[in-house]
Amino acid sequence: MRNHHHTHIEFTGTMISLTQTIRVARPIDECFDYAADFRTTPEWDATAYKAKKLTEGPVGLGSRFAVRCRLPLGSIELLYTITEFEPGQLVTLQADSWLFSAVDTIAFEEDQGQTRIDYHADFSFKMPFAALEGALKSGMQGMGKAALRGLQRALEDNNSAPQISSGSATADRLLWPGLAMFSKWGYRRGRKRWLPMSASLKGKRMIVTGASSGLGLATARELAQRGAELILVMRNPERAEAVVKELSAETGNSAIRYELADLSLMADVDALAQRLLEDGKPIDVLVNNAGALFNDWGQTSEGLEQSFALLLLSPWRLTRALHPLLKAAGQSRVVNVVSGGMYSQKLRVDRLEATADNYAGATAYARCKRALTVVSEEWAKNWASDGIVVNAMHPGWADTPGVETALPAFHTLTRFILRSPEEGADTIIWLSAASEAAGVSGKLFLDREPRTTHLLSRTREDPAERVKLMDYLDAFDAAQKAVA
Known part of the structure; x- marks a missing residue:
């Protein structure tokens, strides 16, 4: 009819x-x-x-x-x-x-x-x-x-697959207008073109890492409101209990639980993956959001440089381990949260695990996020036949507890143009929920639009470096598991 x-x-x-x-x-x-x-x-x-x-x-x-x-x-x-x-x-x-x-x-x-x-x-x-x-x-x-x-x-709910607007494409080519899009004004500009998002998430099983505050909490709240079955990964048990209780009361969604893991520790990543694999239920969406910017160089108790461990090796290891459950869903999605800071860095595999000499936290952070963006593109190609859509997104400049703590000077200078956590998280939610978002894979998104991965030509990596990255992570992963 x-x-x-x-x-x-x-x-x-x-x-x-x-x-x-x-x-x-x-x-x-x-x-x-x-x-x-x-x-x-x-x-x-x-x-x-x-x-x-x-x-x-x-x-x-x-x-x-x-x-x-x-x-x-x-x-x-x-x-x-x-x-x-x-x-x-x-x-x-x-x-x-x-x-x-x-x-x-x-x-x-x-x-x-x-x-x-x-x-x-x-x-x-x-x-x-x-x-x-x-x-x-x-x-x-x-x-x-x-x-x-x-x-x-x-x-x-018959929206067409997203494409970059001519205005955004021009802004990206001109650099400074592209950077201006990271502000709350960029969000408000983009919102004017958005299409309705009416897809129901009931019966969809979704994992959000780093859900205790900021972007992760804002993402979890909206996905819960839309009826998703949520598994929220957090470190602190008291905070995890409070978040689940708060979201359940706020949304009326009782299908919310937490898993405890310090995702900077590969033993915790492996244990989390094993619990989920033993549970055996398909995963419709995995949001790799957990992260932190460390201003001081440091190593985890496993001897890994902490930025590299948390920002790159952790989502790599967790996502690869959960591949069978993502494939079992039939049509699943991986959303990797990166950062606009990555635009300043070129992929250099030999510099991913930062040393104590001349360490800069923002640079280490940006390099790992650049690498995760490349990983997203490679997974999108390799897993297309498995029905797994993989995209990266960056939230623009968002006013989160992590930004205020790690970048106090930046926060002070930009606080009047920073996005709210909800505004920063919007594209994570859209990539997880919108029907049309399933039609695009291997892209970097900002404000529901696929955007360029390079604002500067000097940051473009050659194909050999991409191959080197995937081989390096494979070898690193295998070596770590052998030791464990």
């Missing part, structure tokens, strides 16, 4: 009523979960550009949202409260603003293999604007039709 919608609108005295129906080929629970959470409105209603949930806990009866909408002149904030909530069937929201109040009722019903969504809204304008209701009728009709068409498109 072809998807379609119809609209009826009437003007009765002091109220405008809008009724519209759409149908989509999507399970009813997925449609309900997406439409009932009004944080999604900027994705499908062209007049809305900002939305947030004001109440704690999962979406349900009494949940409140603030939605900021554009007007012909200026903007308006609508405060929505859920007054009826029947999962999979009905949600009613009461809206209030200085201009009008409204009651939106959205009903869901299975209909010949599709989900039928009936939307009804009653708008009442406040004095002195009530006298203008007749004149506003056509405008309300147009906005109502457009919003429901947008909701239909969002639920159809």
Whole structure:
């Protein structure tokens, strides 16, 4: 059956009523979960550009949202409260603003293999604007039709694979504009072009490393909200308990647990992988996020330089060990979190494990992230036939506890343009969740766009160095396992 919608609108005295129906080929629970959470409105209603949930806990009866909408002149904030909530069937929201109040009722019903969504809204304008209701009728009709068409498109989830925009490509070639994209202004610029992300993650098993704070915690929170089964890898047991408890209470998702591991120690990496392999369940998404910038040179208790161990050898070893579970998922994804700092460094395999002489923490960090980006590209080619999509992303300049601690001068200078952890984590979430993100592999992403891996020509490595990197890691990995 072809998807379609119809609209009826009437003007009765002091109220405008809008009724519209759409149908989509999507399970009813997925449609309900997406439409009932009004944080999604900027994705499908062209007049809305900002939305947030004001109440704690999962979406349900009494949940409140603030939605900021554009007007012909200026903007308006609508405060929505859920007054009826029947999962999979009905949600009613009461809206209030200085201009009008409204009651939106959205009903869901299975209909010949599709989900039928009936939307009804009653708008009442406040004095002195009530006298203008007749004149506003056509405008309300147009906005109502457009919003429901947008909701239909969002639920159809038929977005095309991402490509870099001409503006971003030009900025990358000119270097300084490319760097400017790392700021919160770059995020806000990119967001204007984003497509809805309505994919349900229920039944998807996902691992996020370094989930105790910053990007990892922001990623875990959103994936939990979308229904994923989460395994969060952290070092501190008290913090791990608190994170799982917090996320479960906030999202209503009970399928969240933690695994304890210090990922700078290969013995912990191997033990974690062994536990997961013994569990035997397929892994749909692995997010390699754990990391730190060490300002002082140091070695782990296993005798490895700590930046190299945590930032490169650890995700290499963990991901390779979990390859059977990623392959078993049929269509899985690996997301490697790198850093814009890598743009300053060229791949030099002989310098990956930094020595104490002339050690610079930011340089060691950037070199390992450059290597992990190359590894991502190589895995994408080698594992394509296994159904494993591998991409890297960098979060731009994000205001995380790690940045504030490791780079205090940088943090002080840039704090007014830094992204929030949620803004920095957005592309991790998109690569993990969006349907269209499964269509691209072996790329580096920023703000949901594939970007250049080199802003400077002098940082380009030759093919022989890439081969040398993979051989080096293979040999290093084998030697370490032999010793263990």
